[in-house]
Amino acid sequence: MDDMEREIRILAMQSAGWSESESKARMSAVVKRARQAVSGKMATYNGKEVDARYRMKVGTIIDWLQIEPAEMRAADLRVLIDTDRRREREAERQTESRRRRGAKDQNEQKAARLELGRKCLYLSAKDSMNRDDLAARFGVSTGQISKAMKEARVAVG
CATH class of the missing domain: 1.10.10 (Arc Repressor Mutant, subunit A)
Structure with a gap:
């Protein structure tokens, strides 16, 4: 196990509370793709050459890390947000935009x-x-x- 893999596993165990075996299982694809990226290997995605690193969906990250909506708000997350929080943020942006254009409360x-x-x-x-x-x-x-x-x-x- 190299330094990168050890660091990835440690971060996974600390941030998600996973055991060492669970971290190894869940992070194996991440480690593999990180190694491929370091070696310059490209992957084909939708007919295009892209970086080989693993790109998880936002929903997957939220589920794996068990991020609660209250935590999303408290940390003012902008990317790792569920659909409800995304709707709230859009409503806030719309309200602020209307106010800037002179709309009244x-x-x-x-x-x-x-x-x-x-x-x-x-x-x-x-x-x-x-x-x-x-x-x-x-x-x-x-x-x-x-x-x-x-x-x-x-x-x-």
Whole structure:
């Protein structure tokens, strides 16, 4: 056993908690391909010549190392993530992108719409204003007035 193989096995045992025999069994392909890469041997993959080193799928690495979603978040992993975490990260990127382009926070918009709805309900009851009058007064569309009033009615109960 050479230095490289010994180091690979030690890392496998330390990081995954595997026994020496399990590390040897699971890492044998990695060691073999690393030796091939060192000697300059290329492998054919999908009709192309590629480096001989073993390329594990992300899912395989996650399963073998038993990485939990909480660990993925805590370590802020960017590559070794499952599909749920990938979706979360994409949603975070989309939200951040919308904010950079000037989009407002949804909670702030909802609060503003509720406030508008309350004012409209008050004015329609007090001054008998219709949707067109309210829309003109607040400078918004009649659709926005309807939605705001509906949400305010639901909020009041």
